Structure formats: C-alpha cells, structure tokens
Amino acid sequence: MILSASGWRKVFALSGQEQDKTTMIGEDNIAISIFSAAVFADYIKEQCKKASPLVIVGMDARPTGPAISEAAIKTFIAKGVDVRYLGITAAPEIMAYSKQADGFMYISASHNPVGHNGIKFGLNSGGVLNGTENAKLVRDFNALCEKDDARQYAFNMISSVPEEKIASVYRGATGEKEKALSAYSSFLNETISGTKDSSIQKSLFERLKKAISEKHIGVVCDMNGSARADSVDSEFFKAVGINFYAIHNKAGEIAHEIIPEAENLVHVAAEMERLQKEGKKDALLGYMPDCDGDRGNIVYWDEDQKKAVILKAQEVFSLSVLAELAFQKWSGISNAAVAVNCPTSMRIDEIAASLGAKVFRGEVGEANIVNLASEKRAAGYAVRILGEGSNGGTITHPAAVRDPINTLFAIIKLMTIRELYSLWCKSTDIEEKQNYTLTDILSSVPVYTTTGVSEPRAVLRIETKDHAILKSRFQKIFETQYNDKKAFLEKDGIFSWECCITNGTKEVCGEKDFSKSGKGGLKIKFYDRNSKPLAFIWMRGSGTEPVFRILCDVRGNNPELEHRLLEWETEMLLKADKSQ
DSSP states (O other), X not given: OEEETTEEEEEOSTTOOTTOOOSOOHHHHHXXXXXXXXXXXXXXXXXXXXXXXXXXXXXXXXXXXXXXXXXHHHHHHHTTOXXXXXXXXXXXXXXXXXXXXXXXXXXXXXXXXXTEEEEEEEOSSSSOOOHHHHHHHHHHHHHHHTSXXXXXXXXXXXXXXXXXXXXXXXXXXXXXXXXXXXXXXHHHHXXXXXXXXXXXHHHHHHHHHHHHHHHTOEEEEEXXXXXXXXXXXXXXXXXXXXXXXXXXXXXXXXXXXXXXXXXXXXXXXXXXXXXXXXXXTTEEEXXXXXXXXXXXXXXXXXTTTTEEEEOOHHHHHHHHHHHHHHHHHHTTOOSEEEEEETTSOTHHHHHHHHTTOEEEEEOSSHHHHHHHHHHHHHTTOEEEEEEEGGGTEEEETTOOSOOHHHHHHHHHHHHHOHHHHHHHHHHHTOOOOTTOOHHHHHHHSOOEEEOOTTSGGGEEOOOOSOHHHHHHHHHHHHHHHHHHHHHHHHHTTOOEEEEEEEETTEEEESOSOGGGGTTSEEEEEEEOTTSOEEEEEEEEEOSSSSOEEEEEEEESSOHHHHHHHHHHHHHHHHHHHHOO
16 A cells, blocks of 8 residues: 555555456455544544544545445544545545544545545645655554554454444435535635635626626536536536536446546547537537546647647646736736646746746645645745646645646636736737637647656656665766767757756755655756756656656657657666666
C-alpha cells in the first residue's frame, strides 16, 4: 500500500487484479480499512481535543468502496467518534461539507484503475493532510499492521459495535448527502465569484447568465460512472442557463479507463460532435472527471475546424490561470501570484508575467501546492489560482482541492466577460476581436511543446530505491554528456543550463548537488544565447504509483527537440540506474 499524503492506495479487489470490478475485498483489506480509520480517529481526537469529534465519511464510485466504508464506520463508532456518511460523493463535495465538521475520511483511488482504492484524510480546512501530519498516521498505521495478531486485533476492535448505531449512520446518509450538496453549491458560488458577499455573487452570476444566453454556451460531460454523477453538476450549470448534456451518468457504471487524459476524452469529444450534427450548436465545452471528480480535463468546439478538440492538461491549466489572473486584475486585486508544481510548463511564467503576477513552484503533490499557496498568502501575495499544470488540475482559492466546475467557470468567465479578454489582449499586444471565441483566446496563449504525463514515454521503471543516489549518478553522466554534446545543443539554441530542485513547498534554483532533491523533483532548465529559458527536463518518483516520472517542456511548437531531450534524459537515467 502506497501511503502518500495525496492518498493511501492499493489494489483492494480480492483477486489482486487492478481491472477487477468485484465488490469483495477480503479479510486482509478489511483489516487495513479498520486500521486506517482507527489511526485517524486517534489523530483527530488529539487534534481537536474532543472525546467525540465529528468525522464525515464518503467514497467515490468504485465497487470496493462500500466494503471499506462499512469497516471505517464501524471503527469510528467503536472509537467513540461521531460519524456521518455521505455514500458516493465527489472529493470537492465532501471537502466543502467537512468545513462544518472536524474532519473527513474519503475513500478513493482518484484516477487509478477500477480495482484500486484508497483513503484520503483531512481536517476541516477543505483539503487533505500535509506530508508531516500524514507521516504521523503512517507511523501508527504501520505499527498496527506489524502486530503478530494484526488481523484478529483489527476484527476484535469492531466486534462489539451495536448494530443499531451502524444502522443509524446509514439511515442518516440521505439527509447528510442533501446537506453536503447544498454546502458544495454555496461554496462553488464563493470560489467562482471570489467573494463571500452574496450580493456580489448574485451580480456576477446574473451577468454570466445574460452573456451565456447571448453566446449560447452548453456543456457536455462524460461522467464515466464517477462520483460527479451524484453531485451538483447538472443543476449548477442549468441554474445559470447552461444546457447540460451527460453520458455514462450513473454513478458506479464505469464505462472505460478512469484517467481523464486524451485517450479517454475521445468519448466526450464524440458526443459533442454528435450533438453539433443534431443542431445543438451550444455544445461548446466538454469535460470528463476522474472517479472522485476532483479532476476533469477539457474538450472544446473549435469554430475554425468545426470539430471537437481535446485540450492537453497543460493547456487546460494555462487557460484557467489566464482567466483567473485576468479576473483578479479586473477585480482590482494587486500582488497576484500563482502556485504551481515543478513540472508545470513555462508557458505559465509567460502568462503570469503578461498579467503582472508572480509564479512560485513546489514539489509535485496537491498538498504541497496548497501549502505553498498558503505560505505565499501569509507573505502578502493574492494567490487565487494554483494547481498542478502537469495534470491539468486547477485549484481556486478558497478551495483546497481541484474541481472541474471551477475550471470550466474560469473558461466561461473568459468567454463571457469581455473586460477579461480585453485585459489579456492589451497586456500581450494582441488584436482584440469584436466577436471573439474560445478558439481566438487559445490561439493567443504562448505555445510550448510538453510531454503528456500519461504518455508511455513519460513513465520509467527504475530499480534504484534511493533516488538521491540515482540523481547523483545522473549528475555525473549529465555533466559529462552535456560537455560532449555542447556543439549539437547550441544548434538547438541551448547555450547554458541550471539545476532546480523542489522538496515540499521549497524550490532551489542554481543547486550544484542534484542528490539534494532526494525523493523530490529535479529539473534541468536550458537557456538560449540571451539567457532566456528555452526548455527543461524534469524527473521525480511517483508518490502514489510505483513508477518514475519524467517530462520535457520546450518553448514554441518544437516536437523534435522535445523528443530528443526526453530521449536523452531517458538514456541517462537508465544508465544511472544500472551504474554501481
């Protein structure tokens, strides 16, 4: 079981097969579920200084969710925790509702295959525990698992829980779900408008509704049986006059692979094209969430090509950042900044610079970026937009989790509030079109060529367990080969390089020792003859999957250079992995 702050994950299906849709998890996995809830119960009691803190439990739409939920509910009751159950709920929904409780336990494996499952823990901040706090749970969890009689110890823990108390939790689930949906809708109003002031919220949404009606904007969603099928999406969009078209919209009926990358967005693209052919000309935007519904990449109707186009993850994030930074500037908010992860494309730096904002980078991991943004807010920056460009995940403050509805409304604001488009055009010396479309906006975004995180070439199997040692070996190979290849690299426009490392919320550029990145991110930035960033290669072992991820980002439309640099990085890493 991977025990990352981003989520504890493993294959829970009894067969051990990651594509198995069974509901059965077996005794060992029930024991693991009991121990997970037990350590969180002890932790939250200590944090809240309460004998009976209130914990919200929910799950995504995977078939193994109910068995894990049942074990957790029984454990919380046994531990004297006041537990409320939502059943199937989207991650942003349970995290919004948990602000009214002491914490939450969310059962999900995010974008992993259907046989996987896992657990996310959080207090009432609206996000998951950070790495330091997660480590405390991991320590106590491992101690329980290492007991000689671990399985029996786990089952003894819940053996005397009264059936009536369990039944009471399940009876209350419908009412709790309704409260969660209401809390989530209210919270979305706040995140989209950027204010708690209900009168300002009302004014903004009335303006959006009028413009949406004039521009005839509709949204298409491939729910893929995810938790969002039981969330607010349909009603929320319809409330502002957006026609909502959904496919695979029954929670639990997972129709295809879960990860919302290009290979799986073809279904929503096909549905958009079908609707357009039927005369539904408002089918302009589409999305597909992952199973927990905190991530959803975008498809749009290209007015020039007359077809549905799948946006790459980095493009989705760039568009969101452009929209929200323009929205901040239009709203009169100064000292704006963006918090992103290390492998986010450098196009973000260009967008931010054009709109007078700073960019801060941290290590991969949602918790790292949320904490980085919090640190920068404490330092006086207005960090409204943050996230991980490498996977398209957009977080809009005060939310502390990704949310496709916030992403879509960032784009919708850009499409419907002319002042945002005008600000962008003026800041970049782009000709402002009278009747502009999303296609026009996208054509104005800085062009970069970036490796997709789900591409097979972006994932390596590395044998070296100590990544500090691996990176030390890599450094020797890189420095030798860079000098050997210098003449060839200069033909590609590369004249110098710099090492940047990220650990948690800290980025250090100009680092001389690659090994100091440890398990964190390592980036080599390449500069042109004018000392302007031209490209980078990046690497980091995944915290939620047993793989080593790599990525390359190149300024401009230059797939040849992106391929060469990524291949070079791959060759050097594999050589370093084999070195002794």
